[in-house]
Amino acid sequence: MNILNLIRWKNLLMIAFVQLLIKYALFQPFLETTELTIMLNGFGFGLLVVSTLCIAAAGNIINDIYDVETDMVNRPSKVIIGKKISEKTAYTLFIIFNVIGVLIGFYLSHLVGRSGFFAIFVIISALLYVYASYLKQMLLIGNIVISVLVGLSILIVGVFELMPSITEQNQATQLTFFKILFDYALFAFLINFVREIIKDLEDVDGDYKSGMNTLPIVIGRDRASKVAFAVSLLPLFGSIYYVSTYLYKYEWFIGYFLVLIIVPLIYIALKTFHAKSKKHYHHISNMLKLVMFFGILSLLLYPIVLK
Numbered sequence: 001m002n003i004l005n006l007i008r009w010k011n012l013l014m015i016a017f018v019q020l021l022i023k024y025a026l027f028q029p030f031l032e033t034t035e036l037t038i039m040l041n042g043f044g045f046g047l048l049v050v051s052t053l054c055i056a057a058a059g060n061i062i063n064d065i066y067d068v069e070t071d072m073v074n075r076p077s078k079v080i081i082g083k084k085i086s087e088k089t090a091y092t093l094f095i096i097f098n099v100i101g102v103l104i105g106f107y108l109s110h111l112v113g114r115s116g117f118f119a120i121f122v123i124i125s126a127l128l129y130v131y132a133s134y135l136k137q138m139l140l141i142g143n144i145v146i147s148v149l150v151g152l153s154i155l156i157v158g159v160f161e162l163m164p165s166i167t168e169q170n171q172a173t174q175l176t177f178f179k180i181l182f183d184y185a186l187f188a189f190l191i192n193f194v195r196e197i198i199k200d201l202e203d204v205d206g207d208y209k210s211g212m213n214t215l216p217i218v219i220g221r222d223r224a225s226k227v228a229f230a231v232s233l234l235p236l237f238g239s240i241y242y243v244s245t246y247l248y249k250y251e252w253f254i255g256y257f258l259v260l261i262i263v264p265l266i267y268i269a270l271k272t273f274h275a276k277s278k279k280h281y282h283h284i285s286n287m288l289k290l291v292m293f294f295g296i297l298s299l300l301l302y303p304i305v306l307k
Contacts, residue, residue: 002084003093006064007057014293015056015153019049021299022157026180029303035170036177038161039112047104047111048160052153054101055121059128059149061094066132073206098125112164120156124149137212143196150192151185158182180302183242187295190235195288197228198272202281229273235291236265250305253298260294 023038023045030036040048064071064081071079081090105121127145136142158181162174200207200214201224207214216224239261247253268287275281 002080005078006061006080006085006090006093007097008060011060012053012056015052016049018154018296019045019052019157021296022154022181023161025299026177026302027161030177030306035173037165037167037170037174039165040161044108044111045161047108048157051101051104051108051121052156054097054104055125055128056153058094058097058101058125059132061090061097062129063132063136065090065094066136070203070206070210070212073209074203101125108160112160114164117159120159124152137210139213139218140215143193143200143215147189147193147196151189154185154188155181184296184299187235187238187242188292190231190238191288191292191295194228194232194235194268194272195285195292197224197231198281198285198288201225201228201275202278202285225272225275229269232265232269232272236262236269239265239295250301252301252305256298256301261291261298264291264294 023040027036027038031038065087068079068081068087081087102121102125106118109115109118109121127149131142131145131149135145158178162178162181166174197215201216201221204214204216204221208217215227219227239257243254243257243262247257264287268284268291271280271284271287275284
């Protein structure tokens with residue numbers, strides 16, 4: 001159980017769930033009714049999911065290794081490394097998960113006939129290490145990098161499923177579905193970026209002790225809260241624009257986004273503007289996770305509404 005907590009199994013389950021939704025809710029139902037073509041069979045797609053989860057697990061481990069000092073202040077009861085698992089064991093697990101993930105990525109890249117795609121797995125693995133060891137301490141850079149990687153966990157499905165199977169006949173359809181994926185990846189990026197700032201506000205005491213240069217430390221909590229409020233308006237206005245531009249003809253989509261995405265984002269923005277305590281920021285962070293979940297879950301509506 002300690003290892004499962006170390007790799008943050010709940011977050012990994014969410015990644016797997018999102019990728020499965022993309023394949024079986026967004027892609028699979030439209031294979032017969034459109035010119036959509038996908039590349040991976042069930043086995044190949046399973047390998048893509050496993051590779052993604054292994055690299056993400058390695059990233060979680062190395063992040064915890066470098067965060068021990070910070071977590072001892074911010075959340076001492078949840079510290080695993082040094083208490084329940086030795087640092088040496090954690091490093092060994094980090095290497096094992098990375099090697100498995102990258103090797104599977106190498107195999108997959110050759111399986112779809114795009115050997116250059118192998119670089120994606122190497123770059124993601126390297127970025128997660130550099131993020132934990134260096135970028136996380138830099139003002140906003142670490143927040144942006146980790147949010148980009150969250151969005152990339154969505155886009156990578158399109159990269160392996162859609163791009164290798166593009167032809168002149170299906171190009172328009174492939175690009176349409178890839179654009180849908182890109183919009184969801186952008187949504188995930190924005191939500192996670194807001195959450196990263198909120199987490200920095202929540203963890204400011206431990207981050208300060210560790211010598212980090214997070215936004216609240218550089219400009220102060222009050223100003224950082226107002227920045228978080230401003231950034232929280234981006235996914236809100238983006239969601240309103242997306243629904244009013246692309247989904248305005250479909251009542252199911254309008255109702256779903258209004259109740260489960262837009263109204264909660266308004267609530268989050270208002271809460272962020274007035275937030276003062278660690279408890280407030282923790283609540284906002286949990287609300288953002290819920291919005292992320294319901295945003296991705298809306299993929300289930302596509303085969304129901306559009307088929």
